[in-house]
Amino acid sequence: MPTASRLAARANHLRPRGGREDSRVTNVELFYDLVFVFAVTQLSHGLLEHLTPLGAVQTAVLMLAMWWAWIDTAWITNWLNPERTAVRLMLFGLMLAGLVLAASIPKAFGDRALPFAVSYAVTQVGRSLFMLWALKNHDAGNFLNFIRIVLWQALVALLWIGGALADGPNRLTLWAVAVGIETAAPLFGFWVPVLGRSATTDWAVEGGHMAERCGLFVIIALGESVLVTGATFAGLVWTAEHIGAFLVAFTGSVAMWVIYFNIGAERASRQIASSKDPGRLARNGYTYLHILLVAGIIVAAVGDDLALHHPNGHNDTATAAVLIGGPALYLFGNLLFKRLSAPHLPLSHLVGLGLLALLIPAVPVTTPLLLSSATTAVLIVVAAWESISLRGSPHGKAA
Numbered sequence: 107m108p109t110a111s112r113l114a115a116r117a118n119h120l121r122p123r124g125g126r127e128d129s130r131v132t133n134v135e136l137f138y139d140l141v142f143v144f145a146v147t148q149l150s151h152g153l154l155e156h157l158t159p160l161g162a163v164q165t166a167v168l169m170l171a172m173w174w175a176w177i178d179t180a181w182i183t184n185w186l187n188p189e190r191t192a193v194r195l196m197l198f199g200l201m202l203a204g205l206v207l208a209a210s211i212p213k214a215f216g217d218r219a220l221p222f223a224v225s226y227a228v229t230q231v232g233r234s235l236f237m238l239w240a241l242k243n244h245d246a247g248n249f250l251n252f253i254r255i256v257l258w259q260a261l262v263a264l265l266w267i268g269g270a271l272a273d274g275p276n277r278l279t280l281w282a283v284a285v286g287i288e289t290a291a292p293l294f295g296f297w298v299p300v301l302g303r304s305a306t307t308d309w310a311v312e313g314g315h316m317a318e319r320c321g322l323f324v325i326i327a328l329g330e331s332v333l334v335t336g337a338t339f340a341g342l343v344w345t346a347e348h349i350g351a352f353l354v355a356f357t358g359s360v361a362m363w364v365i366y367f368n369i370g371a372e373r374a375s376r377q378i379a380s381s382k383d384p385g386r387l388a389r390n391g392y393t394y395l396h397i398l399l400v401a402g403i404i405v406a407a408v409g410d411d412l413a414l415h416h417p418n419g420h421n422d423t424a425t426a427a428v429l430i431g432g433p434a435l436y437l438f439g440n441l442l443f444k445r446l447s448a449p450h451l452p453l454s455h456l457v458g459l460g461l462l463a464l465l466i467p468a469v470p471v472t473t474p475l476l477l478s479s480a481t482t483a484v485l486i487v488v489a490a491w492e493s494i495s496l497r498g499s500p501h502g503k504a505a
Contacts (some may be wrong), residue, residue, distance in 0.1 A: 114242030121187040121312065123141075124215060129314040131322065132188040138197050138204075139326055140180065145172045145208035146400075150407045152212050157408070159372035164215055169401060170285045171263040171266075171346075172211075175204060175229050177393055180319040180484065182237055182389075185311050190271065203229045212381040219277060223270035227263035234259055251304045254296035262288050291391050309385030320392045321371045327400050331359050331407040336366050338414045347417040350463030354479050361485035362403065363434055368493055370444045377447040391446045398439025406432030409478060417475035426469040426477065433481045434462045437488065454495065458488035 149172065153165040179200060186193045203225045210222035234256040241249040264285045269280030295303030339352040378387045409429040421429075441455040461484045469477065 113239060115192070115240050116243065117190075118244050119186050119190045119193055119240040119479075120244055121183075121185060121315075123310075123312065129312045129318075131315065131318050132183075134188045134194050134197055135180075135319070136184055136322070138201055139176075139322065141201050141204035141208060141401075142172065142176050142323070143326050143333075145176075145204070145211065146327050146404060147334070148208050148211040150330065150334060150404050151413075153404065153428075154408045154411055155212075157428070164281075164402055165404075166401070167281050167285050168211055168280070169404065170289060170397070171226055171281075172207070173400065174285070174288050175200075175207060175226060175318075176323065177396075178230065178233060180316065180323075181388075182233060184315050184319070185310070186237075186240060186247075186412055190457065196233070200229055200233060203232070215277060219270040220267075223266040223281075227266055228373070230259045231256060231263050234496055247308055248310070251296070251308065254298045254301055254304060254410055255291075257298055258287070258291045258296050278293075292393060306385035306389055307383050311378075311384040311387070311388045312380060313384040313388065314375060314393050316384075316388045317371065317375035317378055320396050321367070321375075323396070324366055324371075324399055325363075327403040328359055328363055330402055331362075331410065332356070334407050335359070335410050335414065338411055342414065348414060350413045351410075351417045351475050351478065354482050355414060356476070358406065358410065358433070358478070358482040358485055361482065361489045362406070362433075365437070365485065365492070366399065368489065369496055370440060370447070374443065374447045377469040387446060391443055394442045395439055395446075398435055399443070402432050402436030402439055404432075405435060407412070408432070409474075409481075413474040413478040418473050419475055421469045421472055421477055425474055426466070428463050429474065429477045429481055430465055433485055434459060437462070437485075452492060454488045454491035457491070458484050461487070 149169050152168070153161060155161075156164065179197070183193075183197075188194060188197065204223055206225040207229065210218040210225065212218075214222040231319050234252055237252045238249060238256065241252060265280050265284035265287070268285065269277045272280055295305060295342050303361035335355045336477075337350065338350060339348065342348045345397070374387075374391060378384050378391070383385050407423070409432050412425050412428065416425075419425075437458050441451055441459070445450050462481060465477065465480050465484075472480070
């Protein structure tokens, strides 16, 4: 038997297609996601401890790395059957690497740079090599796609490890370039000389599965926000101001949940499930636009923590940036995401962004609690407006 055949799976590890049960998210996928509850917590804590422009850039680079580690796994479990033993073992291996990745986040720009970079490289390249093994004898088109992907990821892995071995600004520069390449690669179809590029029409995506996976990740991020709020509140003296900040933070998380799940998530799920090019929608709507949603939730969680600790304090630039910027990022991401499944940009979200902008001049004369209350009120207005205006609309839930 040729060597290439011996390095390929004989059994078919691809996910069955055609039935409703075939697109469901499996228990092992949910188990895998637990690692990223920890990762999101690490990111929000890291940003809170380094609330400076440099800290924000570093957190953005680490968050994008975390996102690609997760979303790329969501893509492969869209193709592979998680009920197969080999696929489960691969996911357990990725969980271990993910735990090292998440544990390294607080000191990734310090003395844990190499563990972070190596665990990330192992995750990305190792996962793609597994896909080559699984696809070789069973899906020639996707096999070629993953040859392109693994070449891109091998290049990026060298930059991550090179950055870990560098010091100071050079590390940030190399890692920013690495995550930039990783982010741009799908837009270029993972183009490789001679092999060409992949087309989204070649990506046989189970739309319902992808929509559910990304919806669950939004819940993970929102759940992390609730955990941070609860843990912070538990350690405080329960004064009227702290109780008020706690209630405002919780209400804000509920409003964010409603804004995503009450209209957009279900509508987008229906659209991708019936699309002639689900690969394009999965790439644009879920792979890319959900980055803004997750980033907005992480930043908003940092704002909630600041408002809980210092409800009557002074709004400095950093505090105001996270209290207003988190909800703004989240609304902007939802606005773009919902535009993919509707003929127009949602007016409620545009008005919400305008109202958040109007809060900027009031920053010097408000406290963190007052500013947090105002941004939460904006989120409530957006959620209520959209729910009422699209009730029974062909572009809303009843569509």
